[in-house]
Amino acid sequence: MIASLATYVPPRLLTNADLEKMVETTDDWILQRTGIRERHIVDPGVATSDLGKEAAIKAIANAGLTPADIGLIIVGTVTPDMMFPSTACLIQHKIGARNAWGFDLSAACSAFTYSLTTACQFVASGAHEHVLVVGADVMSSIIDYKDRATCVIFGDGAGAVVVSAAQVGGPQILDFEHEVDGGGGGALCMPAGGSLKPASHETVDQRQHYVKQDGQTVFKFAVRKTEEIARRLMERNGLTAADIDLFVSHQANRRIIQAATEKLGVDPSKVIINIERYGNTTAATIPLALNDAVTSGRLKKGDLVVLASVGAGFTVGAVLLRWGF
């Protein structure tokens, strides 16, 4: 079960008004087409492990644990501090989780659902009692602030949960469903900086170390798959949209969430949308949305929750759970 949750966003705000001064865009266009008003971005020198550390320390304390109680750290991110060592190693050191091993999980915007499912397997098998899952991204480090089609969308942030063994009959992670469709790789990627195209003067001149996105292709895939995977998961568990207490989608675009949940028949009052304040923080959107649901009283112990995500890859994920605290 999810035993605790904490989030962290850097204090600095990047508003639509700020972006109007940087590229040819308007507050109105951004708000209408994406639902975003502002996003948080880091100051220079602040990395993904710094954001992840803040969320991790709070999540462990909120679970009534100490870092030494954590057996495994899984960090979902597409913006690791560096190619290696992994961000999980960096966070392990920064929080002093001396008994933990760990690794990074690369699934872009599905990183949180993938990491949660992975953590759940280690707890369900009895291998670990407490697993720390961190979803953290410094998207501002890979965004081209000259490209209006991508720079208005993304923000930085982190969320962390502790996944612990459930009491018999108590709240727990009930089921999951995941997919990849590798044929969609070209629609959303960062072309250079890996083994295919190592950094060179040419890759820098061609601005290939930034996110490139075919927005409409991703949009259509996200609407279709968010609905499809959530429906499959609910049907397999004998549930309809009316049985769900809260639907928490990855926050990529308000219109994607609204279109997918409308098709699913989920009442809008059960759908969390907080993209307005954070933008798309990639691996951190779902914990940030869960945190808003908890603090606003919309999510309580025992509630039936569906998480859903679609991201670069393409990666697709959904998790069904009863909220644990």
Ligand code: UT7
């Ligand atoms: O989390 C990972 C997954 N990512 C996503 O799920 C993102 C999915 N895609 C989207 O959210 C949307 O496709 C975008 C927000 C990226 C773009 O919205 P859209 O409604 O699909 O716009 P579009 O790409 O069809 O562009 C419409 C027009 C174009 O102008 P013309 O060709 O019609 O003259 C664009 O050049 O809007 C223009 N445009 C902008 N105008 C003002 C694109 N970006 C901007 C901008 N400000 N920032």
